[in-house]
Structure formats: C-alpha cells, structure tokens
Amino acid sequence: MKAIILTFVLVSVAVLGFIAAVFMDIIILRKTEDMTGSENAVSILFVGSSHVFVGNVPQQLQVIAKTRDVEIIYKDLSRHGNRGGTLREHKENAIKEMQTGRFDYVVLHDQSRRALNDMDGLFDDIRTLCGAARENGVIPVLYDFAGTAIDDRPDEGHLRTSINAYKRAADENDAVLVRAAETWIYAYQTIPGISLYTRFDPRGLHSNNAGGFLTSCVFAATLFDLHIEEIPKDSMYKGSDALALAQAAWEFTENN
Secondary structure, three states, rough: OOOHHHHHHHHHHHHHHHHHHHHHHOOOOOEEEEEOOOOOOEEEEEOOOHHHOOOOOHHHHHHHOOOOOOOOOEOOOOOHHHOOHHHHHHHHHHHHHHHOOOOOOOEEEOOOHHHHHHHHHHHHHHHHHHHHHOOOOEEEEEOOOOOOEEOOOOOOOHOOOOOOHHHHHHHOOEEEEEHHHHHHHHHHHHHOOOEEEOOOOOOOOOOHHHHHHOOOOOOOOHOOOOOOOOOOOOOOOOOOOOOHHHHHOOOOOOOO
16 A cells, blocks of 8 residues: 555656646647648748747747738757757758758757857858758748846847847848847837746746747748737737737837
C-alpha cells in the first residue's frame, strides 16, 4: 500500500510540474508544421531560434491572418539557441527545404548574441540563405526580436546593435525586414502596463503569448499589409490590450 501511495504522489508531482512548465512556457508544446491548405495558401518556412516558437509566432500569424482572408501554411525549423538554433546550424536543412519549391517566404532569425559576438558570421549566413532563397523563388524575410530587456522592458540601448545589424543585412540582401524589436519598444512607450516577456523562464528572455501576438501582428502588417482590427475567437491571446497591441503593430509598420 505504501508503495502505491508513493507512486501516486510521485506521478501527481510529475504531472503538476509538467502542467506548470507548460503554463510558464518552460516546456513548449507546439506544431512544427501545418502545410495543409488550398492552392492559394501562402507558405512560409521559419528558420531560427526559440524566439520564433516561444509565443507561438507561426500559429498566431496563421490565426490572425485568416481573419483577413489570408491563408497561411508553414513549416518551423526553429530550435533553442543552445540546441542548434543558429542560422549557421540551420543552413543545410533550410536550403534543402527551399529547394523543394514548397515555400513563398523564408523567415530568418538568429539568436540575439550573434549580432553582438559574431556579426561577420551572421552577415555571411544571412547572405548565403538569402541567395539560396532567390535561387529557388523564395522571398527572404529577416526577423529582429527584442531579445534584451531591463526591468521587463526592451533595453533600447543594447538592442540598437542588433536592430542596426538586421537593417544593414536586409538592405544588403534586398530582404524584407520584420521590425519586431522596434515595434516592441514603441508598444512599451505607448501602451501603459503591457507585459510581453515571460515572467519566469530559466532558459532566458522570451516572449509570452501577448508578445507573440504583437510580433505576429507585425508580420501580418509587414508581409501582407494587414491591419488587425478584430481579435479572432480562436486567438491564443485575448487580453484586454490585444487590440491596442494590434494597433501599435500597424502604426509602427505604416509610419516607419
């Protein structure tokens, strides 16, 4: 009987720990591919670090774009930064995927430290992947995330290096730039009391679902000129500030 009780307690603790980890985004349950759609669907290949999938950016973009009759299908190759989530480590698989002819866009994102510690390497990898994209009829997109913060707000001073690096890379490679980092800075300046980062994450700084929603709205505005004015019923984020976040994404993208 004692063994049964002990087993029950251990299983209960494990289940509760798992649920808590999922709730706090420590363990990520996510789709890595949804490539089923009509012939008019826009297909996107996401290549990058955990700043792609924490916050569910591909899925949130898919949901909000559908409200404006834009159908998105996607494949997500992104991984945690310390588990192969750099463009250099993704390069071979990303090029193979682009050669299949299945994708309209490829979204490229590297972990934040590379812009600070290995800028030349970052530029080389972006150049190679953008070249491969064009060779295969894929539009290259660079995505810059607000991966440095102070007191749960974007650290504009430290972010300036990566912001400028992605702008330069986009210009040099004729790539579309999704300016999420700057939009986050703008949102914190204009919307009181917002919280876009996870409150507790032992892996480092990441977005919560609100942050993922804002980033997805920036993608929607940049790639498809979509102004999200209605929060879908199946949205992963339905907070009271959702419309304000969507408006901030549209305002910044349109005016900058």
